[in-house]
Amino acid sequence: MNVEMRYLHTFRVVCEAGSLRAAAGLLHRTEQAVSYQLRKLEEALGMPVLQRGGGRLVPNAAGERLLAFCQEMGRDWEKLHEEIRAASPVVPLRISTVSGFGRYQLLPLFRDGPLADIPIRMRYPTAEDVVRHVESGACDLGFVHRMDTHARLSHTPVDAEEIVLIASPHVASTLALDAPSLRNAGYVSYDESDYVFATWFTQVLGMNMTNLNTVAHFEELEEVLDWVAAGRGISIVPASCMAEHEARGEAVALRKPQARCRNTIYAVLNPHHHHAAIERTLQAVRERAQF
Incomplete structure (x- = not known):
């Protein structure tokens, strides 16, 4: 399975924004581009990770686990980035x-x-x-x-x-x-x-x-x-x-x-x-x- 990192970032932003339109604005991309990346992510995983809930896009059970992984990875990356930057600006x-x-x-x-x-x-x-x-x-x-x-x-x-x-x-x-x-x-x-x-x-x-x-x-x-x-x-x-x-x-x-x-x-x-x-x-x- 080969999942591009940018697709994971797009998924996280969509979950946190709640809609394609809001996520597209935050990512500075079109709604079609965001939708395309979500579709490619689900194809790579072999399962859906989002569902509609009360008019919002929300993660399903698999999506909740993936979102937790993305958020944890984001925190680890930010920490690593700061350490690298401090050591070698x-x-x-x-x-x-x-x-x-x-x-x-x-x-x-x-x-x-x-x-x-x-x-x-x-x-x-x-x-x-x-x-x-x-x-x-x-x-x-x-x-x-x-x-x-x-x-x-x-x-x-x-x-x-x-x-x-x-x-x-x-x-x-x-x-x-x-x-x-x-x-x-x-x-x-x-x-x-x-x-x-x-x-x-x-x-x-x-x-x-x-x-x-x-x-x-x-x-x-x-x-x-x-x-x-x-x-x-x-x-x-x-x-x-x-x-x-x-x-x-x-x-x-x-x-x-x-x-x-x-x-x-x-x-x-x-x-x-x-x-x-x-x-x-x-x-x-x-x-x-x-x-």
């Missing part, structure tokens, strides 16, 4: 990055890769906010998927990701990679999708397509992938995001062999802000990508 590396690259390419380097010893604070805003965070000093390092001209910041290429059109196996079997078929399809969009969609259409079809039929819109890629896997629409995402869905046979990446879409990832740097771990992070990103 290391300043965390503050990173702002677009979601697809950050969650699926960058985070593993810090979780269980060559940067696992570096404490971090990572956030996943839009590309525009990444630039603002680095410019203001709210973050030490940023990653975006497009080059912007900025007088006070530098944009350094460090990686390149493949962007793919994805669909459920059933939808993929009926979909042709040509303008007429794709113009009539239903799309699941997300906060960065305008740029990503335009890049794919331009590189693969040689033209951009606007006024697409959007059947759903989400902030996070997790919900996009979930809807595509359910056959509720198609989308265009970084290939690394859908590897697990593809491995489980829930989604298919549709590619034209001679027209694959590649997009450069840029590190956003402010020359007036310094952190000892920045250069090491950039080097690890380049080595992983062989860039």
Whole structure:
């Protein structure tokens, strides 16, 4: 059984807040994102842990035991965190990055890769906010998927990701990679999708397509992938995001062999802000990508 820590944190917040809406506000996520994580937690456990009670979401018997575990773990973690901080007051590396690259390419380097010893604070805003965070000093390092001209910041290429059109196996079997078929399809969009969609259409079809039929819109890629896997629409995402869905046979990446879409990832740097771990992070990103 593999349960992600963030799902346990979401479960605890929902129990303490009493509703998806209240929890979403505390977690700064959409209600759909919170609901998705709860569903994934229950799938991993193989049992429900929440029930409705008097209009509130409350833990059932199994959920009560899980909540006690989460609360105890939280107290242990806070104690450990304070002890570590007192022994070695290391300043965390503050990173702002677009979601697809950050969650699926960058985070593993810090979780269980060559940067696992570096404490971090990572956030996943839009590309525009990444630039603002680095410019203001709210973050030490940023990653975006497009080059912007900025007088006070530098944009350094460090990686390149493949962007793919994805669909459920059933939808993929009926979909042709040509303008007429794709113009009539239903799309699941997300906060960065305008740029990503335009890049794919331009590189693969040689033209951009606007006024697409959007059947759903989400902030996070997790919900996009979930809807595509359910056959509720198609989308265009970084290939690394859908590897697990593809491995489980829930989604298919549709590619034209001679027209694959590649997009450069840029590190956003402010020359007036310094952190000892920045250069090491950039080097690890380049080595992983062989860039």
